[in-house]
Amino acid sequence: MAGVAGRLARRWCSGALRSPLQVTRFPALQLHVCGPAMRASQKDFENAMNQVKLLKKDPGNEVKLKLYALYKQATEGPCNVPRPGVLDFINKAKWDAWHALGSLPKETARQNYVDLVSSLSASSESSGQVTPAADRKQPGSDALVVTSQDGITTITLNRPDKKNALTPQMYHDIMLALEAASKDDSAITVLTGNGDYYCSGNDLTNFTDIPPGEVEERARSGAVLLRDFVDCFIDFPKPLVAVVNGPAVGISVTLLGLFDVVYATDRATFHTPFSHLGQSPEGCSSYTFPKMMGPSKATEMLVFGKKLTAREACTQGLVTEVFPDSTFQKEVWVRLKAYSKLPPNAMRISKQVIRNREKEKLHAINAEESSILQERWLSDECMNAIVNFLSKKAKL
Numbered sequence: 312m313a314g315v316a317g318r319l320a321r322r323w324c325s326g327a328l329r330s331p332l333q334v335t336r337f338p339a340l341q342l343h344v345c346g347p348a349m350r351a352s353q354k355d356f357e358n359a360m361n362q363v364k365l366l367k368k369d370p371g372n373e374v375k376l377k378l379y380a381l382y383k384q385a386t387e388g389p390c391n392v393p394r395p396g397v398l399d400f401i402n403k404a405k406w407d408a409w410h411a412l413g414s415l416p417k418e419t420a421r422q423n424y425v426d427l428v429s430s431l432s433a434s435s436e437s438s439g440q441v442t443p444a445a446d447r448k449q450p451g452s453d454a455l456v457v458t459s460q461d462g463i464t465t466i467t468l469n470r471p472d473k474k475n476a477l478t479p480q481m482y483h484d485i486m487l488a489l490e491a492a493s494k495d496d497s498a499i500t501v502l503t504g505n506g507d508y509y510c511s512g513n514d515l516t517n518f519t520d521i522p523p524g525e526v527e528e529r530a531r532s533g534a535v536l537l538r539d540f541v542d543c544f545i546d547f548p549k550p551l552v553a554v555v556n557g558p559a560v561g562i563s564v565t566l567l568g569l570f571d572v573v574y575a576t577d578r579a580t581f582h583t584p585f586s587h588l589g590q591s592p593e594g595c596s597s598y599t600f601p602k603m604m605g606p607s608k609a610t611e612m613l614v615f616g617k618k619l620t621a622r623e624a625c626t627q628g629l630v631t632e633v634f635p636d637s638t639f640q641k642e643v644w645v646r647l648k649a650y651s652k653l654p655p656n657a658m659r660i661s662k663q664v665i666r667n668r669e670k671e672k673l674h675a676i677n678a679e680e681s682s683i684l685q686e687r688w689l690s691d692e693c694m695n696a697i698v699n700f701l702s703k704k705a706k707l
């Protein structure tokens with residue numbers, strides 16, 4: 312993992328990243344939700360702001376006003392703007408809530424904000440309620456949200472309106488999030504999705520807007536990105552758990568072979584339509600899938616694009632356990648919280664004993680798959696499939 316930052320820097324120098332902003336805009340990493348006795352840092356505060364976006368329950372107007380007031384006090388200090396007019400009900404209520412905080416110091420407001428979000432997150436998680444994605448995603452929020460609580464760092468794909476399709480920015484951000492998680496004090500790392508999908512795979516619009524003459528270079532830099540991305544999963548040192556909250560497509564399925572545990576809702580499906588897209592397997596699936604399910608079942612999935620139900624995927628060894636959708640979140644998080652209390656070093660070492668002897672082989676397979684895919688991206692079969700997807704999208 313130590314090389315991720317270096318690899319990112321190299322790619323930036325080589326122009327594969329569009330701008331330095333893509334790295335610096337990276338959202339919250341290492342959210343430490345502080346207990347009441349601790350002093351919240353600016354980072355804790357920013358992370359709490361991110362966590363508010365993932366609350367599963369609407370906290371109600373009173374709490375929202377409190378959050379607003381604490382936010383304003385923490386960022387701007389005491390309220391000294393004129394009170395809105397009597398008919399401006401909403402802004403007047405907000406002003407009242409802020410003004411009521413009087414001369415509360417900025418640091419205390421920041422701490423109170425973090426504590427309030429922490430208590431909301433705990434009660435929202437234990438309720439097990441799942442709110443529709445549209446209610447949870449807020450305008451302007453980032454496509455990846457990272458939180459850390461109860462010894463678990465959770466990386467959430469947060470682009471529910473696009474079924475959590477992965478953009479280049481998200482590949483980079485996931486790499487950075489994994490690198491941070493590998494060093495933080497959490498015991499377990501989780502990847503999950505917000506909304507009704509786990510992930511619809513590579514964002515197919517990544518293939519658009521390529522200026523003439525740059526197609527080959529884009530395929531080359533795409534293959535470098537893919538290779539680096541998958542390498543991070545191969546090298547990840549702690550128990551890595553996929554909480555598959557809905558259907559999974561493409562690279563989000565193939566990567567599951569590199570996770571240590573995969574929990575899925577019974578609503579999830581697993582689909583790798585590579586041939587349909589004129590593409591070929593990645594994420595080391597050309598090795599992990601036949602090893603897991605035998606070459607014939609792997610061929611049905613990876614070559615013929617057979618879509619598996621969660622139960623079928625469990626029978627094939629791709630999924631560890633399937634849960635009823637109605638209790639999925641609750642059951643999985645209770646279980647993960649219990650596991651996260653186990654001695655972290657023992658878990659880390661045991662994972663490495665299980666995984667390390669295959670690492671070199673997996674890196675070689677990843678390199679080979681990435682370079683084959685680089686060629687595939689330039690093929691007519693692939694171009695036609697992308698045009699097909701985009702024309703359906705454009706209702707052509």
Ligand SMILES: CCCCCC/C=C/C(=O)SCCNC(=O)CCNC(=O)[C@H](O)C(C)(C)COP(=O)(O)OP(=O)(O)OC[C@H]1O[C@@H](n2cnc3c(N)ncnc32)[C@H](O)[C@@H]1OP(=O)(O)O
Pocket residue numbers: 472473474476477482511512513514515516533534536537560561562563584585588590593704
């Ligand atoms: C560094 C590069 C690494 C590349 C690695 C190689 C990776 C390969 C793969 O991952 S291959 C798999 C690619 N994914 C797909 O082929 C899935 C394409 N999407 C779909 O088939 C469908 O959208 C669906 C089955 C996922 C969901 O169908 P439905 O429930 O009917 O919803 P919509 O189609 O209306 O989707 C809503 C909205 O999301 C957009 N969207 C969904 N998936 C993708 C995607 N993969 N790429 C781009 N956009 C996607 C969809 O277009 C809709 O957008 P709109 O509302 O029309 O703007």
